[in-house]
Amino acid sequence: MxxxxxxxxxxxxxxxxxxxxxxxxxxxxxxxxxxxxxxxxxxxxxxxxxxxxxxVTPALHTPLMSVTNAISSVIVVGALLSVGVALGDTFESGPLWARGLGFLALILASINIFGGFLVTQRMLAMYKPKDGAAPARKH
Incomplete structure (x- = not known):
């Protein structure tokens, strides 16, 4: 399907x-x-x-990274479809280079997703209070 x-x-x-x-x-x-x-x-x-x-202003970098991760996840799905194509001489089968490029896309998109989550985690950590410091109050 x-x-x-x-x-x-x-x-x-x-x-x-x-x-x-x-x-x-x-x-x-x-x-x-x-x-x-x-x-x-x-x-x-x-x-x-x-x-x-x-x-993009610095305040929007974290949401931008989230969108980038979403795009990369779509690329991962396409790469998995490309890697999963059967080899052979029939019309439905794909050539070996297509599977190789799909595998390369899978690796690069996975690195991009992991890096995006890592950067997002570091950016969000900047907004946490330091150890022993009282959180700032809003008036």
Missing amino acids: ARQAADAAQAYADQIASTAGAAAHAATGGAIDPFVFRFAIFVLAIFVGYYVVWS
């Missing part, structure tokens, strides 16, 4: 990407290759992500 959902999601994503590429190709009279269009979207996403993350 999970495999069918993953296949449906992949087909839907491929359909959206090919439709957007075909629309750009038709709008420019065939002057833009669909690969270049998709690559441009990828590069723009990098710049937008960079400027969004660096403009």
Whole structure:
């Protein structure tokens, strides 16, 4: 059932990407290759992500880390699906390099999740009172 959902999601994503590429190709009279269009979207996403993350105030870093952990957990699920693909010559089986990249994504996302929890724990520890100090009162 999970495999069918993953296949449906992949087909839907491929359909959206090919439709957007075909629309750009038709709008420019065939002057833009669909690969270049998709690559441009990828590069723009990098710049937008960079400027969004660096403009966050320090008070929002802990919630931002929580969102990053949530995104990484989605990556872990996708990586597990990629690693779990059976090898063979049939259409449903995946190549060895796909499993290798899935395993690499699984390792890197797991490190990111662990590091995110570690940083969040250290940030929250800064707000705890020191040993022997009375907690501050609000008036």
